[in-house]
Amino acid sequence: MKKALVVVFAGLAMMASVSSFAKGDPAKGKSLSATCSACHGADGNSSNPEWPKLAGQGEGYLAKQLNDYRSGARVNAVMSAQAGLIASDEDVEHLAAYFASQKTTAGAGDKDKVEEGRLIYKGGKVSAKITACAACHGPTGVGNDAAKFPRLAGQHTTYLLAQLKAFRSGERANDAGKMMRNIASKMSDTDMDAIVEYVSGLKD
Incomplete structure (x- = not known):
């Protein structure tokens, strides 16, 4: 950890x-x-x-x-x-x-998965050595543009899940220092699914 x-x-x-x-x-x-x-x-x-x-x-x-x-x-x-x-x-x-400059429309996560996603997003997953997503993307998912960490709140779950899987496989490799590839490589499909359902429903 x-x-x-x-x-x-x-x-x-x-x-x-x-x-x-x-x-x-x-x-x-x-x-x-x-x-x-x-x-x-x-x-x-x-x-x-x-x-x-x-x-x-x-x-x-x-x-x-x-x-x-x-x-x-x-x-x-x-x-x-x-x-x-x-x-x-x-x-x-x-x-x-x-x-x-445009306003993001609200997303909505699967209520049966958001709690598990919240726990990983906020606190990581010690057993899998997954760090908390909030450390880079912020507690409300708005990102950190000074560091070029993207906003996740309100984003489509389908798109988010595809990107996590692309980082895990190495298909997407434009993350600085392999940060996202290293984190995604430790995530199971279940972890990813829960996280995207949670962050999609986040609001500013």
Whole structure:
């Protein structure tokens, strides 16, 4: 447990030291967002649970993910192609600013699973050496954009579960210091299912 906490805090310190953050113009971002809205919704609240809600997500985190798709650090057939069409770094920042400025719609977790999810999210799981999700994503799931840790509250459970499994398998590998890969590798399917049901229903 102590070793796992050291990894988390080391990652926090590393990420907090990053001084460049997205500083886009939401109005310009809105004018560029027509293509994005086809999947993610005009206001960033996607209707398909396989596609993430972007509304209310951290500006810095959104910019990082778009840039990772552009560079190949994060790979998805659809998003890699779409991000490659963004004309400039400035346009990335504008898009990130627009979706960050929107309000996330509320999610809802399975009431039969949220208590187990709450226990892991808040306190970790000592027996499996899983650290508390709240250490990075905050007690209410709003994330830490200065460190580019994403907002989880209100996100689709289907999307969250897919990302946890992608981190566990190594399919997704754009997490700093392998933080999420190391944590997800210790989670069972049951752990993941409970956590996503809990965080989806969190509100600010």
